[in-house]
Amino acid sequence: MxxxxxxxxxxxxxxxxxxxxxxxxxxxxxxxxxxxxxxxxxxxxxxPAEVKNAIEEILKNEDARMVHGYMNNAGYEDVREAVAASLNQRFGTAFHKENILMTVGAAGGMNVLMKTLLNPGDEVLTFAPYFGEYRAYVTNYDGILKEVEPNTETFQPNLKKFEQMLSEKTKAVIVNTPNNPTGVVYSEATIQKMAAILETKQKEFGTSIYLISDEPYRELAYDGVEVPYLTKYYRNTIVGYSFSKSLSLPGERIGYLVMPDELDGAKDIIAAAAVANRILGYVNAPSLFQRVIAKCLDAKxxxxxxxxxxxxxxxxxxxxxxxxxxxxxxxxxxxxxxxxxxxxxxxxxxxxxxxxxxxxxxxxxxxxxxxxxxxxxxxxxxxxxxxxxxxxxx
Amino acid sequence: MxxxxxxxxxxxxxxxxxxxxxxxxxxxxxxxxxxxxxxxxxxxxxxPAEVKNAIEEILKNEDARMVHGYMNNAGYEDVREAVAASLNQRFGTAFHKENILMTVGAAGGMNVLMKTLLNPGDEVLTFAPYFGEYRAYVTNYDGILKEVEPNTETFQPNLKKFEQMLSEKTKAVIVNTPNNPTGVVYSEATIQKMAAILETKQKEFGTSIYLISDEPYRELAYDGVEVPYLTKYYRNTIVGYSFSKSLSLPGERIGYLVMPDELDGAKDIIAAAAVANRILGYVNAPSLFQRVIAKCLDAKxxxxxxxxxxxxxxxxxxxxxxxxxxxxxxxxxxxxxxxxxxxxxxxxxxxxxxxxxxxxxxxxxxxxxxxxxxxxxxxxxxxxxxxxxxxxxx
CATH class of the missing domain: 3.90.1150.10 (Aspartate Aminotransferase, domain 1)
Structure with a gap:
């Protein structure tokens, strides 16, 4: 049945x-x-305590019809503005609210992106080992997930194999750093090399290859390790983020996508992602928690x-x-x-x-x-x- | 792009x-x-005030790791139990928690169902006028939405045309009562006739035809009008519900599906729907609001x-x-x-x-x-x- x-x-x-x-x-x-x-x-x-405080503050001071109501499918404008400003301050980027789409967690964001980008038969590359759900996110939209075999010495991405596997059919590449399941953080040198390969291949094929950075673990880095912000290294980068781990809110399903103006076809992608968010039935990221995270962007x-x-x-x-x-x-x-x-x-x-x-x-x-x-x-x-x-x- | x-x-x-x-x-x-x-x-x-009170009570008395954490993809067991008990009390049904899947609103529930049920080319019937998003929910999964032309005298479903349009290809029928956009409530007589037609056609074709009742407006009925509970009239009925209107929480994305044991292939459908909920990237219905609605099932x-x-x-x-x-x-x-x-x-x-x-x-x-x-x-x-x-x- x-x-x-x-x-x-x-x-x-x-x-x-x-x-x-x-x-x-x-x-x-x-x-x-x-x-x-x-x-x-x-x-x-x-x-963190900031979450509870934010909820209480919002319930006390904001109109329930707004707090629990519909808004633009992309999310509340003030929330998206706050997210953009926070990213700009932390990473020296220049995002504005139109670049931000609030999503039902990172998983919702990934589905929105695959729906937005993939035609049947399009290939998406990712590096083994990888979060197994990526396979479903890609095949949900009749894409083909291709896995780059791992370098089990370092669990840094195997760029030699990667370069060989990129083709005219490659629509996107998913990276996940800090990584689930290895805990590895991709070094700046790795990312620079990966970006250079992608640039070369885009020119060679005359295509756009989108680098999708799935970053639910961004804030969890130890020993002072820096996690590079990928939009700064490769123009066609889209970032997916979730507050599941950084604020311990996995059940609340709250995250966002960053779609920079520099993307090939940025305007179309941004518009289509908002529609995908709606028709896939998310409609919008949960409203109260949109407002909560806007007050907790510096909390951890x-x-x-x-x-x-x-x-x-x-x-x-x-x-x-x-x-x-x-x-x-x-x-x-x-x-x-x-x-x-x-x-x-x-x-x-x-x-x-x-x-x-x-x-x-x-x-x-x-x-x-x-x-x-x-x-x-x-x-x-x-x-x-x-x-x-x-x-x-x- | x-x-x-x-x-x-x-x-x-x-x-x-x-x-x-x-x-x-x-x-x-x-x-x-x-x-x-x-x-x-x-x-x-x-x-209603119950919502705010429930949030405050939960934040005060329940463990944040549970309130904001992952649970079974189908939802918290105690919440699903409470939903089932409330339905049983109101409608004389005999649901248990396994029949309930908590969803990201009714739109999330509809996508979960279409993903669960439809093979490419399967037909889904609905009655014009209808909520335009149904078209996307069906075509998202390569199904074909067929609209039964309206009876503009009464805006009750046109059952004569309906009967003619049912075929071996019909996998599901979507009804929406009280109706968006007409405000019409399908009478018990209408539903009995519709059920009889469906039973006959199932036998004729040797297929299962699922009646999907999309019920975000269930609680909004005036002049003492009764809104019949459809699982009582037709065995292969699945109900989609949302608290968007009944509790004025459209932005929070909280609802549920009811998948009765009586469905053909109930066990498979219930298992597949939970997986669909996960891989479509909802993962689970927002956790705090699951707990909130369990405390507000009698509020309006x-x-x-x-x-x-x-x-x-x-x-x-x-x-x-x-x-x-x-x-x-x-x-x-x-x-x-x-x-x-x-x-x-x-x-x-x-x-x-x-x-x-x-x-x-x-x-x-x-x-x-x-x-x-x-x-x-x-x-x-x-x-x-x-x-x-x-x-x-x-």
């Missing part, structure tokens, strides 16, 4: 979400404190909390005999499985009540992802379990 | 929204009090306000020489244009600062739609303008 396409999606439905459900069941069975769920990027750090979730988790888990896993790149951003560790079949390793881990996600879900088998946006106690209590688990492989 | 499909959508982009923007510009130019904007269904009645926007508007506008327009069906529900009047070309009439109305929408936007030329969810003062002040306008046609 369901569509053929959906049959495929349901069958391949995210292993991450399945594990989320399984984790809840295990928590019911064994007690939440005895299950170590590293499967989902659901922040354990509460939203507690980065130090994540950093302590990162250090503790990274060091503990090393000690248990596991290896991984030390992540500079996001809240994930991408760990080499001690056996080639990482799904089997994840199954084994479950016996120790450790919930981790197979790298296959990110097009990178042989690795597993751990989300460390959990409580510190979860990490401390999980580490002896990892030690026990690893005894099976010695 | 944009996709072919989007080029079409942008060109045909909603006349309603264009007028919304134009109304704002006119308000800036002439002063808001001198522009009479009947173009958009943006409630002028504020959300001020129906008496709309009713006074309805009576005043209806009587005033009659007096000015315009004719229309007296609506029993929603907050629209669908008025016969005094000239065949209703677009020209709308242009003329603009000279009097009256913003109204051509019936062509609803596949019913020769009529115009007025949304009376405006302030009472707007109606009172607009009526002399309608009298002046109508002098052109005497």
């Amino acid at each position: 369901i569509s053929e396409k959906m049959r495929g999606y349901v069958e391949n439905s995210s292993a991450i979400r399945a594990m989320f459900e399984e984790g809840k069941k295990m928590a019911d069975q064994f007690g939440a404190e005895n299950v170590y769920d590293f499967s989902l990027g659901n922040p354990n750090v509460p939203a 979730a507690d980065l130090e909390y994540y950093n302590r988790n990162r250090e503790t888990l990274y060091n503990g896993l090393q000690k248990a005999g596991l290896t991984c790149i030390k992540p500079e951003g996001a809240f994930y560790l991408f760990v080499k499985s001690p056996i080639a079949d990482e799904k089997e390793f994840c199954q084994k881990a479950k016996e120790y009540h450790l919930l981790i996600v197979p790298g296959s879900s990110f097009a990178c088998p042989g690795y597993v992802r751990l989300a460390y946006c959990v409580s510190y106690e979860t990490i401390v209590n999980a580490l002896p379990k990892f030690e026990e688990l690893m005894k099976n492989y010695k | 944009i996709s072919e499909k989007m080029r079409g959508y942008v060109e045909n982009s909603s006349a309603i929204r264009a007028m919304f923007e134009e109304g704002k510009k006119m308000a800036d130019q002439f002063g808001a009090e001198n522009v009479y904007d009947f173009s958009l269904g943006n409630p002028n009645v504020p959300a 926007a001020d129906l008496e306000y709309y009713n006074r508007n309805r009576e005043t506008l209806y009587n005033g327009l009659q007096k000015a020489g315009l004719t229309c069906i007296k609506p029993e529900g929603a907050f629209y009047l669908f008025v016969k244009s005094p000239i065949a070309d209703e677009k020209e009439f709308c242009q003329k109305a603009k000279e009097y600062h009256l913003l109204i929408v051509p019936g062509s936007s609803f596949a019913c030329p020769g009529y115009v739609r007025l949304a009376y969810c405006v302030s009472y003062e707007t109606i009172v002040n607009a009526l002399p303008k309608f009298e002046e306008l109508m002098k052109n046609y005497k």
Whole structure:
């Protein structure tokens, strides 16, 4: 009774979400404190106090008919103006409100973009390992997602392969830095090289290739690492942002797209994206939270909390005999499985009540992802379990 | 640079929204009090006090990590349970939480359903006049929307034509009662006849035909008129609901789907709809407002306000020489244009600062739609303008 396409999606439905459900069941069975769920990027750090204060202020001072009402499909003009001004101040850009489209989280923004840009058969490139949902976002609009194979030494993008895979059919490239699932931040040098390749290929093919920077983890960078702002390096860059992680609001579905004036066909793209936002049924980003984030653009979730988790888990896993790149951003560790079949390793881990996600879900088998946006106690209590688990492989 | 499909959508982009923007510009130019904007269904009645109270209670008593966090893609279990219980109490149904999927408004729910059900070329029937966005919701998934021509005497569905148009290709039928744009409520007799036709045709074709009841206006019925609950009349019924009008929360994007166990393939449809909700980028309905509506299921926007508007506008327009069906529900009047070309009439109305929408936007030329969810003062002040306008046609 369901569509053929959906049959495929349901069958391949995210292993991450399945594990989320399984984790809840295990928590019911064994007690939440005895299950170590590293499967989902659901922040354990509460939203900063500014969020609650902003909600209260808005309810007190603003007209309910405006706060909960329809506005331009692109979002409230004052909110988009505030977002543009904040970006300009932070990154030395020159955006104005027309460049900003408020979206139902980053996932909504990505769907809006794919709907806006893709004709059937258009190719979109991304770098493995990558967030598995990109595949659906592209195929929803009959595009073809092509994955650039990973450089497992550094998990920086494999630019040599990338260059070979770009073609006349390439409509867009999705990058995600800081990266889910590796935690890697793309260096400025990497981005400059990538931009140069794209410029050359655009000229060679006489096409426009849009670089889509999916940035839900932008604010989560450690050790003072800088996350370059990509619109400054490549003209045809569109940025997707979400407040899910930076303000711990994943359930509220609030984010935005940045579509600079410098894009080829900027005017058409900006107009079409607003229409796509409407006809895909988002209509507009949730109104109260548009107004909330405008008051919280300088607020941040507690980065130090994540950093302590990162250090503790990274060091503990090393000690248990596991290896991984030390992540500079996001809240994930991408760990080499001690056996080639990482799904089997994840199954084994479950016996120790450790919930981790197979790298296959990110097009990178042989690795597993751990989300460390959990409580510190979860990490401390999980580490002896990892030690026990690893005894099976010695 | 944009996709072919989007080029079409942008060109045909909603006349309603264009007028919304134009109304704002006119308000800036002439002063808001001198522009009479009947173009958009943006409630002028504020959300009931229960909404604000619920938000404050939730922020005070519930854990921010839960309130703003991810949950099952279908929505919080306690919220879905509360929605099911409320429906069961009101309509004598027997839903449970698995039948409820929380959505990003009714528009999000409709897209989820079309994504879930439609293969390319599948036909979806609806009754003219209808909410123009249905066309996009269907064609987004390569379905074909077929409109059943209206019965302009009563604006009840034209069941004779309907019966003729049902075919092996018909996957779904969309109904909307109380209706946008006519305000008509489908009577129980009409629904019984429609159900009988559908049953017969299902048997004849050996197919399943899903009746999709889009119900954002369910709570807005006047004069004690009953709005029948369609799942009780036809087994393959799916209901889409929104709190946009009932609680005056259109910007918050909160609604739900009801997918009963009795549906053919219920289990598959329920599972696929949750996946569609995720991969279309909604991920989940906004979390705080899920929790809010669970506390406000018995609350209602001020129906008496709309009713006074309805009576005043209806009587005033009659007096000015315009004719229309007296609506029993929603907050629209669908008025016969005094000239065949209703677009020209709308242009003329603009000279009097009256913003109204051509019936062509609803596949019913020769009529115009007025949304009376405006302030009472707007109606009172607009009526002399309608009298002046109508002098052109005497």
